Amino acid sequence: MSARERVAGGTASFIDERTGAAKWMKKTLTKVFPDHWSFMLGEIVMYSFVILLLSGTFLTFWFDPSMREVEYEGSYEPLNGIKMSAAYASALHISFDVRGGLLMRQIHHWAALIFMAAMVVHMMRVFFTGAFRKPRELNWIIGVALLTLGIVEGFLGYSLPDDLLSGTGIRIAEAIIQAIPVVGSYLSYFIFGGAFPGEMFIQRIYAVHILLIPGIMLALITAHLMLVWYQKHTQYPGPGRTEKNVVGYPLMPVYMAKAGGFFFIVFGVTAFLGAVAQINPIWIYGPYNPGQIGAGSQPDWYMGWLDGLVRAAPPIETHAFGITISWNILIPGLIIPGIIFTLMAFYPFIEQWMTGDKREHHVLDRPRNNPNRTAIGAMSLTFTLVSLINGGNDLLATHFDLSINQIMWFSRIGLIALPPLAFVITKRICLSLQRADREKVLHGRETGRLVMLPHGEFIEVHEPLSPEKAYVLTAHEQLPALEIGEADANGVANPQGFKGKLRARMSKASQEQISKPTSKEMLELEEGHH
Ligand code: HEM
Numbered sequence: 001m002s003a004r005e006r007v008a009g010g011t012a013s014f015i016d017e018r019t020g021a022a023k024w025m026k027k028t029l030t031k032v033f034p035d036h037w038s039f040m041l042g043e044i045v046m047y048s049f050v051i052l053l054l055s056g057t058f059l060t061f062w063f064d065p066s067m068r069e070v071e072y073e074g075s076y077e078p079l080n081g082i083k084m085s086a087a088y089a090s091a092l093h094i095s096f097d098v099r100g101g102l103l104m105r106q107i108h109h110w111a112a113l114i115f116m117a118a119m120v121v122h123m124m125r126v127f128f129t130g131a132f133r134k135p136r137e138l139n140w141i142i143g144v145a146l147l148t149l150g151i152v153e154g155f156l157g158y159s160l161p162d163d164l165l166s167g168t169g170i171r172i173a174e175a176i177i178q179a180i181p182v183v184g185s186y187l188s189y190f191i192f193g194g195a196f197p198g199e200m201f202i203q204r205i206y207a208v209h210i211l212l213i214p215g216i217m218l219a220l221i222t223a224h225l226m227l228v229w230y231q232k233h234t235q236y237p238g239p240g241r242t243e244k245n246v247v248g249y250p251l252m253p254v255y256m257a258k259a260g261g262f263f264f265i266v267f268g269v270t271a272f273l274g275a276v277a278q279i280n281p282i283w284i285y286g287p288y289n290p291g292q293i294g295a296g297s298q299p300d301w302y303m304g305w306l307d308g309l310v311r312a313a314p315p316i317e318t319h320a321f322g323i324t325i326s327w328n329i330l331i332p333g334l335i336i337p338g339i340i341f342t343l344m345a346f347y348p349f350i351e352q353w354m355t356g357d358k359r360e361h362h363v364l365d366r367p368r369n370n371p372n373r374t375a376i377g378a379m380s381l382t383f384t385l386v387s388l389i390n391g392g393n394d395l396l397a398t399h400f401d402l403s404i405n406q407i408m409w410f411s412r413i414g415l416i417a418l419p420p421l422a423f424v425i426t427k428r429i430c431l432s433l434q435r436a437d438r439e440k441v442l443h444g445r446e447t448g449r450l451v452m453l454p455h456g457e458f459i460e461v462h463e464p465l466s467p468e469k470a471y472v473l474t475a476h477e478q479l480p481a482l483e484i485g486e487a488d489a490n491g492v493a494n495p496q497g498f499k500g501k502l503r504a505r506m507s508k509a510s511q512e513q514i515s516k517p518t519s520k521e522m523l524e525l526e527e528g529h530h
Contacts, residue, residue: 029252034235038129041122042228043259047266048115049221055108056210062098064090065160065206067199076283084162084287087202091161091282107274112154114270116302119147127347127377129364131234133357137348139227142220144345149217151302156209158280158300162202165280167288168297170197172310179329197290234364237475239468243362296395305384308391309336312411340380354506356482368437369476371430372510378426379419386414427512434514437473440465441517442525474516482507 001009016022033039066086072079074089075096094101123143126132132140155173159166174196178184192198232246241247249255273279285294299307309332316327343350351373352358367374389396390411397404444462452458465473484496484504496503 029256030250031229032246032248032250033255034233034241034246034248036236038125039233040262041118041125043262044118044266045115045122046221046225047263048111048118048270049217050263051111051267051270052108052115053214055104055111056214058104059094059108060210062090062094062101063087063160063206065203067162067197067202079283079286082287085202087160087162088282088287091163095283103271103274106277106279107270109158109279110273110277111270112157113279113300113302114266116150116154116300119150120302123147124377124381128367128374129234129236130361130370130373131364132348133361134348134352135231135360136227136234139224139231140348141345142224142227144341146217146220146224148341149213149220153209153213153217154300155303156205156213159205160202160209161280161282162288163282164285164288164292164294165282165297167197167290168293169299169303170201171290172307175326175329176310176333179326179333181323181325181330197288232362234362236364237366237472239471241363243360246362296398298392298395301388304391305387306333306337306391308387308389308393308411309333309415311393312387312390312408312415314412351510353503354510355479356507357479363475365476366472368430368433369513370510371427371434371512374430375423375427379423382422383415383419386411386418390415431512431514434516438514438517441470441473442521476516478513478516479511481511 012022064086068086069083070086070089072082072084072089072092074080074092076092079092091105094105096102126140126143155169159170159173174188174192177188177191180187188196191201191204193200193204233248235241235246235248238247286292298304310329313328313332318325318327354372365373367377390408393404393407393411396402396407444464447461447463449461450458451461482504484500484507
C-alpha cells in the first residue's frame with residue numbers, strides 16, 4: 001500500500017468510525033443520473049449563486065450601507081468635493097481604491113445577470129419538456145419562488161450603491177408601492193421610514209439584500225436539490241428508458257468530475273466578463289438626487305420587462321371618495337405581474353385540469369409532442385419580449401432614430417396581438433414537426449439521392465430509420481381529449497355548466513395532435529414494400 005493510499009484509507013476510516021458515513025456515501029456516490037446537456041442549466045444557476053455569495057461577501061468588507069452625507073475625496077477626480085451618501089462614496093472607493101474591488105463588483109454584477117438568465121433558461125427547459133408534471137409540481141413552485149426572489153434580490157442589489165440610476169429605480173418602486181389602494185402611502189412611509197427617500201432606506205435594503213433574501217434562497221435551493229435527489233431526475237425518451245428506471249452514469253466519478261470542471265468554467269466565464277466587460281459604471285451616473293434623472297436610464301434585463309409594462313400604460317387615474325387610484329401604475333406594476341406569477345406557479349395544476357392526466361411522469365416530452373404547452377410557452381415569452389423591448393424604448397428611439405411614441409404604440413398593440421399570434425404559429429409548427437416525424441417513421445429519411453428507374457421515372461431514395469430513432473419518434477403517448485358531455489346520463493343538459501364547457505374546450509385544444517404511426521400502419525407498409 002502506498003503512503004498516499006494509507007493516508008486516504010486512514011482518514012476515511014477515522015470519519016466512518018465516528019459518523020458511520022461509509023454506508024450512506026456508498027449509496028449516494030453510486031446514484032445514477034441521466035445525461036443531457038440541458039440538465040447543466042440548473043447547475044449554471046447553482047454555480048453562479050455560489051459566485052454571488054463569494055463576491056458579495058468580498059464587497060461587504062468595504063461597502064458602507066449608510067445615507068450619511070459625506071464629501072467625496074477618493075481618487076476619481078471628477079467627483080472630488082461632491083456631496084454624496086456614504087454608500088455611494090464607499091461603492092466608488094471599492095471601484096477605484098480597493099485592490100481588485102472593481103473586478104469583484106463587476107464579477108458580482110455579471111454573476112447576477114448570468115444567475116437570472118440561467119434560471120429563466122432552466123425554467124424554460126423544465127417547462128417545455130414537461131418536467132414540472134407530477135411528482136415535481138412542488139419543485140416547480142419552489143422554482144417560481146426562487147425566480148421571484150431573484151428578481152427582487154437583483155433589484156435591491158443594484159439599488160444599494162445609491163447612484164443616480166439606482167435611485168431612479170427605487171423611485172419607481174416607491175411609486176408602485178404608493179399605487180396600492182388605501183394602504184399604499186402608509187406602506188411607503190413605513191418602508192422608507194418617512195418621506196422618500198429618507199435616511200434609512202439603504203441600510204434597510206442592505207439587511208434584506210445580504211441576509212434575508214439570500215438566506216431564504218439558500219434554504220429554498222437546498223429544498224429544491226433535495227427534491228431533485230429524492231424524486232430522481234427526469235430523462236429524455238429513448239430505448240430502454242421507462243417511467244420506472246433511470247438510465248445514466250453514476251455520480252462518482254463521472255458527475256463529480258463533470259460538475260467540478262463545469263463550476264470552474266462558469267467561474268472562469270464570469271471572471272472574464274468581470275475583467276473585460278464594463279458593467280454598471282456608477283461613477284458616470286453620479287450620486288442620487290431625487291430632483292434629477294439620467295437620460296437612457298435602464299434597469300437590469302430581468303426588471304426591464306416590468307419597466308416596459310409600466311412605460312406602456314396609458315395615463316389612467318380615478319378619484320373617488322377622496323382616494324386616488326393610479327391604474328397606470330397599479331395594473332402594470334402589480335396586477336399583471338401578480339397574475340403572471342400566480343398562473344406560472346399553478347401551471348402544473350392547470351395543465352392537469354385541462355388534460356385530466358394526474359399520473360406521474362418521469363420521461364420528458366419532446367416539446368413538439370405537446371403543441372399546446374409549447375405554444376403557451378411561446379406566447380408567454382413573446383409577451384415578455386415585447387414588454388422588454390418597450391422597457392428600452394428610449395434607447396431604441398435614440399439608437400435607431402425612431403419616435404418613442406411609435407415604439408410605445410407598437411408595444412401596446414404588440415402586447416395584445418403578438419402573444420396569441422405566437423401561440424397559433426408555434427402550435428402549427430409543432431403539428432408540422434409531428435407530421436414530419438410521422439413521415440420519417442413511415443417512409444424513412446429523405447436522402448436527397450435521386451435515382452432513375454428502368455422505365456424512366458425518378459424517385460428519391462428514402463433510408464429507413466434506425467430502430468432507436470424510430471423509438472424516440474414514437475415513444476410518446478397521445479391521450480384522447482376529455483369527454484365532458486353536453487348532457488349527463490339522465491339527459492340533464494350541460495351538468496357542469498360553464499366550467500365543464502371550458503374544460504372540454506381546453507382539453508380538446510391541449511390534445512390536438514397528428515396521430516403517430518401505429519404498428520398496423522407500419523406492418524401494412526412493410527408488406528406493401530415486399
Ligand atoms: C436558484 C435557482 C435554482 C437553482 C439553483 C436550481 C437548480 C436545479 C438543479 C441543479 C436541478 C437538476 C438539474 C436540472 O434539471 O437542470 C434542478 C431541477 C429542477 N428545477 Fe431548478 N433551479 C433553480 C430554479 C428553478 C426554477 C425558477 C424552476 C421553475 C420555475 C425550477 C424547476 C425545477 C424542476 C421542476 C426540476 C426537476 C427537473 C427534472 O427532474 O427534470 N428550478 N434545479
